Amino acid sequence: MKTALQAFSALTLAVSLAHTGLAHAQEHQHDTFNLLEQEKANTQIYNAYFPNADIGRKAAISFHGQLLESHYPKGYLVMELNDEEMQKLQVFGFTFAPATEFITKRNQILSKLQTQMLSAQQKSLSMAADVSANNVSISGIPGYSCYATVEETFAVAADMASSKPNLAQWLDIGDSWEKGAGVGGHDLRVLKLTNRSKTGTKPKLFINSAIHAREYTTAALTLDFARQLVDGYGVDADATWILDHHEVHILLMTNPDGRKKAETGLSWRKNANQNYCGAGSNSRGADLNRNFTFGWNSTNGQGSSGSQCNDTYRGPSAGSEPEIKALESYVRSLWPDRRGSGKNDAAPSDTSGIHLDVHSYSELVLWPWGDTSQAAPNGTALQTLGRKFAFFNNYRPQQSIGLYPTDGTSDGISYGELGVPSYTFELGTEFFQSCSTYNNTIKPNNLPALLYAAKVVRTPYITPGGPDISNLSLSNGGSTGVPAGTAVTLSGSASDARFNNSNGTESTQAISAVEYYINQAPWDSGASPTALLPSDGSFNSVSEGFSGTLNTAGLSEGKYLVYVRARDASGTWGAVSASFLVIDNDATQPPANYCSASSGSANYEWIGRVQVGSFNNSSGAATYSDFTGQNISLVRGSNSLTLTPQFSSGAYRQGWRVWIDLNKDGDFDDSGEAVYTSSGTSTSAVSGSFNIASSVASGATRMRVAMRYNATPASPCGSYNYGEVEDYTVVIP
Structure with missing residues (x-):
């Protein structure tokens, strides 16, 4: 269920008052109330049962605009479908039943929202005298604190540019539809990241996110990536050299007007253009990811819709929407055209640049073409980099053609027109993904993929093969x-x-x-x-x-x-x-008298990941790894721990033990220094905790993690048959 609907509360009104004034906030609230009422009336929602999972995934690509929930283990998707769309799916073996459970839950939540809004309206006059931008604490979309609102996202980016102007610029590249029409709206802004003191021509990575309004995770991920680079400069070696030698350009909110609608809990996809489908309709607007000029309506209605109220409405003409005009103009300023005009003209292998369009959901890494099953002329190299991205996030890598083609999409401007490799990341499993899933899975798995893109952007058709x-x-x-x-x-x-x-x-x-x-x-x-x-x-x-x-x-x-x-x-x-x-x-x-330890072989299993509190380190096959250059900040009291094995083929049972040199005497032999021991052996990750007592002296010391095949490691020293040993530096406050 789209649980973001549950989060809307009176705080939404307070935020609106703080930013736009009482009169405008009341008008906006009335509009939102009516849009929620329209959504309650929509009953064209079905459980679409697919014949097999592969067909289901392809349907999620071709009918992404109609997708509401995925239930792959149960064999169906929840989709909003008209008769024509149902007929198209029936050809591929789909059957349908009304999504009564989904509709009932949705309407209960929408009614609760409306009740909360009416209650908030009664308090609005007294609130108006007390609410200001300075005394309202805003922490993300209500109920989703990990997802910054449009205003908060802009504020964080502006602060980066203000506090670290040598690394970050906050550039205005155009206006949204609402701003251009004088009915509110937003600037379209790009966060440009590079060390400006290092001059010269630099390869450029361009990322855009939140082009579809309801996809909450996308802008959060790209904002977190920007933080990782800027905050990591001078601290993290990879972030430092990337900003010294490369440029990263991030259009955080590609569709800010639509995003504001989605922040209320509406399942809003398109922009907010009032010229299409009625100015007061929650089906108004154009699908920006069907409005790009290259390949616009190239499939003659198969890959997009000509109906204004459809979620994949492509707009009246190629590049008709101001958001797409701004994005395309900016992209053309980044890279030269290195691909011929023919569909089968390949870009040279030394082409520089990468374009990533970050979406949700479906756990996919996609590359051109999406409007034909024919491989792109650079298809082999695109596939190699796609499989490399998918190594990090563990998504399925594939060409972006589904059951039916799509057209007018974002890869048209970058790859289709200019020859720059272009990819779509489909994050997670829901549009309104829970913060726990975002923080524990989507963010840690996808930040390394984005970092890899920033590393290989100089020669993306060559380097990923190495x-x-x-x-x-x-x-x-x-x-x-x-x-x-x-x-x-x-x-x-x-x-x-x-x-x-x-x-x-x-x-x-x-x-x-x-x-x-x-x-x-x-x-x-x-x-x-x-x-x-x-x-x-x-x-x-x-x-x-x-x-x-x-x-x-x-x-x-x-x-x-x-x-x-x-x-x-x-x-x-x-x-x-x-x-x-x-x-x-x-x-x-530091003392050099720590005993040596290792396994005899890492051909079959090794330590794949060590997590202590917020610290997270993934690694490859080795018998011993010295990670003492990485500091783990501990806390007094309980520290959480998760240890994950990795295997070359089949899974084998592993035992674990962790030691910390608590008294800093150069060994792990003292009482209490074996801080964690697994309960038996297991083929999967083990989790637990260890305690740092108040009596332990502050400062840095060594931690040793040992994993052994089919037995619990008995000693912190010496060697054994299979597994791995890893050493870290821990800092006790």
């Missing part, structure tokens, strides 16, 4: 501070196999080389690499550990970026990952 670097670490406190001349070991993992192969298999090759650069990116003029060595003596597998000693002699005090990349046997260099090396001649070295 190996990825993970588990980078520097020994002897190299990431926190060492005197010049200290021997610092750089280690990590390289893998050419990080693809989602749930829909076809991507070819892989053995690792052939790994190299690093200090304070120079590989593409910098005169950049000089240093080779790193395979941990097992030879580079001959698709996944390899590597290490090498950094030469820190003669380095002046300061923070250095260490860039690392790997090449596979086909000669393709993969994405760069980085770590900080800090030279501090006053630094003291």
Whole structure:
């Protein structure tokens, strides 16, 4: 059920008063009341039973505008359908029944909303004297604190540009329909992120979100991504080099007028253009993702609707909507046209740039074409990058054609017209996704996919075919501070196999080389690499550990970026990952007497993820990983813990134990330092907690996590047959 409807309350009126004044707020409230009444009257909602899950997923693509809920395990979708749409689905074996349960729950919630609104209206006059933008605390869409409103999103972005002008600009690129018509509305704004002190031509990643108003998760994810980059500059090595060398442009609210309608709980998809389907209708507006100029109505009515009240109404002409005019104009300013005019003209392999259009829902990664089943001329490279994105978010990667084609969509301007690779992410499983699902699943799984896009945007048709670097670490406190001349070991993992192969298999090759650069990116003029060595003596597998000693002699005090990349046997260099090396001649070295520990093999299982409180680290196959360069902030009292195994093929039972050197004496042998032990063995993740007593001294110390095949690790030292050991730095307040 669209539970966002349950969240609307009198606070909605207070927010409106604070921003628009009493008279306008009352008018807006009356309009919303009537729109909710219209939605209650809609009974063209059905349980659409599909013959198999593959047909169901394709229907979710072609009939995305009609989709209300998905119940794949139960074999049906909840959809709003007219007779023509039902006939189209019947051809593919769909059967239908009235969605009585959905309609009943919806109407109960809508009636409750209206009652709350009437009650709030009685208080509006007294509230008017007391409500202002300064004394109303607004924290997201009511009931969904993780999703910022349009105004809050704009305020956060504006604050980034104000507080960190060297990294962020908040650009006005046009007006929404309502603003252009003088009936309220919003600016269309892009958040441009890059280190402006680093000049020169930079490759550009463009992301737009919330083009469909009711898709709550989308703008939240892109805003969180912006925060990750800006807040991470100078703290996180990857965020730092990305902003130094690349540009990220984010149109956070592509459809702000429609989004304001959806914030009231309405299932609003389109923009708010009052020229279509009646000025007071909740079916008014155009579907902005059917209004792009390239390929507009190219399927002669199959891929979009010519009916003004339909959720996929394409508008009266190509690019008719001001929101699309602004977006297309901005995109054309980012990239040159590198694709010919023919449908089968491929863009050159060295084309730079990526366009991501972030939607919800269906857990898909999609690429062109969507208006034909024919593969795009750059289809092989698009598929490779799509499978790489899907490795991170675990979504299904596929070409964006469903049961029927779609036309006039966002990939037209970027890929169709300019040749820049374009993708659609379909986040999650609901339009009004719960905050717990967003925070625990959608956000942590998709931020790495967005970060990867920012990494490979220089050559997106080439780089994703190469190996990825993970588990980078520097020994002897190299990431926190060492005197010049200290021997610092750089280690990590390289893998050419990080693809989602749930829909076809991507070819892989053995690792052939790994190299690093200090304070120079590989593409910098005169950049000089240093080779790193395979941990097992030879580079001959698709996944390899590597290490090498950094030469820190003669380095002046300061923070250095260490860039690392790997090449596979086909000669393709993969994405760069980085770590900080800090030279501090006053630094003291941590104790070096911790015992060694590892498994004998990571061919079958290894530690896939360690989560402690809000800390979250995913990693690849290794027998031992040194993550002491990553600090985990603990709390006094109970600390939550989740440990996740990962397997190369079949799942095997694992036992776990965690030690913390609580007295900082360089070992884990003292009483109480085994802080967590799993209850037996399991093939799945284990969760629990451990306690930090008030008597434990503050400061940094080491934590060791051990996972062992078919047994609980008995000792923090030594080796055993299968599994992995990982070390971390924990900070006790």
